[in-house]
Every structure is written in structure tokens, then in C-alpha cells.
Amino acid sequence: MPGPSIQCRQLNLTLSGIEILSAIDLTIRAGEIHCVIGPNGGGKTSFVRSLLGQMPHSGDVEFTWESTDTPKSKTCTKTCTKTSQHTIGYVPQFLDFDKSLPISVYDFMAMICNQYKPAFAGFGRGNREITEQALERVGLHGKSKTQLGSLSGGERQRMLFAQALIPQPELLVLDEPMTSLDNRGEEIFLSLIQELQSQGVTIIWIAHDLQQVRELASSVSCINRTLVYAGPPEPFLDSDEAAQLFRFTRPLSTPPKPSTDPDAELQHE
Amino acid sequence: MSDFYEWIRVSFQALAQEGTIPQAFEYGFVINALLCALLIGPLLGGVGTMVVAKRMAFFSQSIGNAAMTGVAIGVLLGESYTEPYISMFCFCILFALLLNYTKGRTQLSSDTLIGVFLSVSLAVGASLLLFVSAKVNTHILEAVLFGSVLTVSNTDMNVLLVVTLVILAVGTPLFNKMLLASLNPSLARARKVPVELMEYIFVLMITLLTVACLKIVGAVLVEALLLIPAAAARNVISSLRGFVILSMIFSTISCIAGVLIPMQFDLPLPSGGAIIMVAASFFIITTIIRATFPAYKEARN
Numbered sequence: 001m002p003g004p005s006i007q008c009r010q011l012n013l014t015l016s017g018i019e020i021l022s023a024i025d026l027t028i029r030a031g032e033i034h035c036v037i038g039p040n041g042g043g044k045t046s047f048v049r050s051l052l053g054q055m056p057h058s059g060d061v062e063f064t065w066e067s068t069d070t071p072k073s074k075t076c077t078k079t080c081t082k083t084s085q086h087t088i089g090y091v092p093q094f095l096d097f098d099k100s101l102p103i104s105v106y107d108f109m110a111m112i113c114n115q116y117k118p119a120f121a122g123f124g125r126g127n128r129e130i131t132e133q134a135l136e137r138v139g140l141h142g143k144s145k146t147q148l149g150s151l152s153g154g155e156r157q158r159m160l161f162a163q164a165l166i167p168q169p170e171l172l173v174l175d176e177p178m179t180s181l182d183n184r185g186e187e188i189f190l191s192l193i194q195e196l197q198s199q200g201v202t203i204i205w206i207a208h209d210l211q212q213v214r215e216l217a218s219s220v221s222c223i224n225r226t227l228v229y230a231g232p233p234e235p236f237l238d239s240d241e242a243a244q245l246f247r248f249t250r251p252l253s254t255p256p257k258p259s260t261d262p263d264a265e266l267q268h269e
Numbered sequence: 270m271s272d273f274y275e276w277i278r279v280s281f282q283a284l285a286q287e288g289t290i291p292q293a294f295e296y297g298f299v300i301n302a303l304l305c306a307l308l309i310g311p312l313l314g315g316v317g318t319m320v321v322a323k324r325m326a327f328f329s330q331s332i333g334n335a336a337m338t339g340v341a342i343g344v345l346l347g348e349s350y351t352e353p354y355i356s357m358f359c360f361c362i363l364f365a366l367l368l369n370y371t372k373g374r375t376q377l378s379s380d381t382l383i384g385v386f387l388s389v390s391l392a393v394g395a396s397l398l399l400f401v402s403a404k405v406n407t408h409i410l411e412a413v414l415f416g417s418v419l420t421v422s423n424t425d426m427n428v429l430l431v432v433t434l435v436i437l438a439v440g441t442p443l444f445n446k447m448l449l450a451s452l453n454p455s456l457a458r459a460r461k462v463p464v465e466l467m468e469y470i471f472v473l474m475i476t477l478l479t480v481a482c483l484k485i486v487g488a489v490l491v492e493a494l495l496l497i498p499a500a501a502a503r504n505v506i507s508s509l510r511g512f513v514i515l516s517m518i519f520s521t522i523s524c525i526a527g528v529l530i531p532m533q534f535d536l537p538l539p540s541g542g543a544i545i546m547v548a549a550s551f552f553i554i555t556t557i558i559r560a561t562f563p564a565y566k567e568a569r570n
Binding site: 112 | 318321322324376441442443444445448449452453455456458459460502503506507508509510511512513514
């Protein structure tokens, strides 16, 4: 199932009188890994949520889904992006929840997969197998009975990746997925991202680590209130402008090991 | 429906006369009370887990307070002071919708906003209710605040039964979506869950529930019965299934014991108060268990 291409024109976002994003024109081609980078507080998450139609933005966002049987193009303006027949996998930055809630990994996945059967009544038909496979892919098998509150930050992030794989997405949106990942989790994520791209999935990835962007991204956009740059990664990452913007974030040559502390995520944006 | 209730009452009374079950069941009102307890116990216990997971405890408290205003308005408009359901439902639903609408459109944090609504509804409700009870019947106040399960009528039982069925029919299939909508709205939207709609549906469920349980548990204490059994279950359980089941068990036992114990020992307690005291004892016991056994401590860290 090929992923969509996405085009946005003159995208603006103003929240309670403050201009968050202005005049963004961007095209993301089908099946590419598109990295969104930029300084913290620059509006990366707001931009991606606007693309998904979750924000009261103005401007056009157009998804073109190329289906194998009937090519159809869905055009929507304003706050709606009609994607109802297509699967978007979304990995949020982190899960904000009451850590003492008695919800296990299985319960969470059942809540996600089951259509109507309440999660406390167990999995619906076939959903346990699908969940097992997804957890296996992110290296979380054997953690199925663990409570969410007892998972490490990285494990919780992997669980969120697993839910984005059910059902197989056509568009995958990752919001700084590496923030609290350990080394092994990072390897798993990077190989999964590559695997999904090889299957034609369009991937939008809000990224922090410029080294990973350099290695994997097909295209890059840099958002700092407005679009600073859009295009292939290399020329921009080597430019003085990028050096200026990212001077205070991670140096390119030595990406630091992310912390495995579950609370580390709270210190980021 | 009333024939059915009558049939249950007659069969219980026959059993009581034979001596198979305690003597108290010779009275129709005791059987009514027990039937209500059997309905609201599992219902409040089950919905309570959602209230706890969605952190909506104080929301339901303010609906309970709004119900007092509803009763007062009903009496003033000439509804029967024992069953002013039309006014209660109308006023509470309006109140709940307004609160939820405001919540999505203000800069205030939700606990501040609910705090405002909670105190305003208490002030208005208490004032109106005192005014009305002085004029009509002084027992209204006590019954509305703390419940009076012994005066439950067929109408009360019908309302409760219908509300139970509605909540089961709506709440069960939407359980996952409502939970996900509050755990992570952004993820829920990406998964095509209509987050705002889910919030409204949940709020309406709580409102119906609060009004239907008012007679048994009382306006002030409905929220406690939503909260305490679920909190007690959370102390000792690590899976969602156990959470829901144990919360329902705690809540049902609390309701039955809270209704029967005062009758058996001739204690002049309001039913709501007795029910909550039993529920509270579950909470205390589970808290002690959790603090004592290291297995539970580890699971938290």
C-alpha cells in the first residue's frame, strides 16, 4: 500500500492571538522519509498536527493517496484533511498519564485495536496475534503484562511505536520518537523506519538527532515559526544557517547517548 | 414493570416468612432498597474506573451539587418533591453541557474551572433547597443530600433501570475510545476517535448516573461512590480487567452492606453515609495491604 504525498500551501496557525506558524509552503513526496527539524519551541509539533488536521490552522493541506486500483485524490481546505479510508500511524512524543493507573501493555494495545469490545474484556478476535507481532517488532515481547507505569520511558516509546504499526500504516508520523530511547530501542526504531520506507510508507519524522537525519532522511524541512528550509538534507545541514540554528542543541559529530531515565522525557520540549 | 417488582417483593416476602432469609425482607421497602443496591453497585463501580482513569472525580461532584438545584427547581415548578426527575435531568444535563463546553474554551486549567462550577452549584443548590425545604417539607434536604433508600418508589426503580441500560448500551462499546480520548487526545484523533464527542458522551453518562442514584446515595455522596471503590481497587491490582471487576465488587458489597446493616441493627443512618463508610473501609484495607506487602510497592516504581 503506497503512502500519500502531502502538499501544504500558505499554512498559518495562530493560537490565542499568538502566531505559531506563518506562510508555510511544503511538498512531501509519496514514500519518502521527511524529517522536520528546528529549534525547540519553533512549532514542529504544531506544524505536524496542523498537517493531520488537529489544529485550527488556515491554508490548504492536500493529501494525494495513490491507491493501486482507483487513483483518487482528496482535496480539502481549512481544518479538514479527509483521510478517513486511509491508515495513519502516529507515535506521540510521550504518553502523559497517571502512572499508577492499572493498565498493562496488553490492556493498552487492546484499547487501541478493539473496535467495540472494551479493553477490560480482553482482545477481540485476532487482535492478540496482531498485538504480539507488533510488540515483537519493537522488541517488547515478554513485557505484555507489565503496567505502563512500570515501563521505562524508552519501553513506553516502543509500545507507542507498536500501536502505530496496527494496522499497517500508509503514512507514519513520528513526534521526536528518540527522545527517551535507549541504544537498542534506537536501533530498532531506525531499522523499522527503513523497513517501512521500503514498503512505500510515507514517513514524517520530527527529529532531534541531526546525524540520524543525515543518514536516513530523503528530504528535510526546518521549521522556526516559518519555513526556514525545505529540500535534501545535506546542503542545509552543512550550511552556516543550520550551524547557527542548532548551535545550542546537539553537536553533529558526537551524538550523546539518550538517557534511559523514564522521566527524561519531561525535560524536553 | 411494577408487576415485576411486585412479583419479586412477594417471592422475597414468602422466603422471609419461611425463615430462609432474614426477617427484614418481609418489608417491601427493604427489597426495593436491595434491588437498587444491586443495580447501582456494579454500575457505579464500573463507571468509577473510567472516572478515575479520566480524572473526572470533581466533575461528577459538581453534577451532584447541580442536582440539588434541580430538585429545588422541580419542587418550585410543582413537580412531586419525592420524584422531581424532569427538572433534575434537564437542569443537570444543561449544567454538564455548559461546564464541558466552557472547559474547551477557556484559558483556565480544568481543575480551576471545575472548582468554580462546583462551589457555585453548591451555593445555588443549598440556598434554593433550604428555601424550598423550609416551605414544603424539611426532610427533603436530608434525603437529597445523603440519600434515603427506604423511600424508593417504583418510579425511582424504573428511572434507575432505564439509566443502567442506557449506560451499558453506550458505555461498553465506547469504553476504549473514551479512555484513549483522555489518555492522549492527539493519538486518539490520529486514530479517528471523535475526541470532543467522546467527552460529551461521557459527561452525559455521568450526569444520568448521578441523577438516577441521587435517591439512594445522595447528591453529596454519589461522587464518593464513583471514586472510592475504584481507588480501593487500584491499590491492589495491576490489570485493567482486575481494576474494573474489583471496583464493581467493592462497590456492590458497599451498597448492599450499606443498605442492610443499618436496617438489621436498627441504626438511624442515611443510606448514602452507610454505603460510603463501607466503601471507605475497603479503601483503608487495600491501602494497608499495599503498604504492607512489598510486591505491591515494587509494581508502582
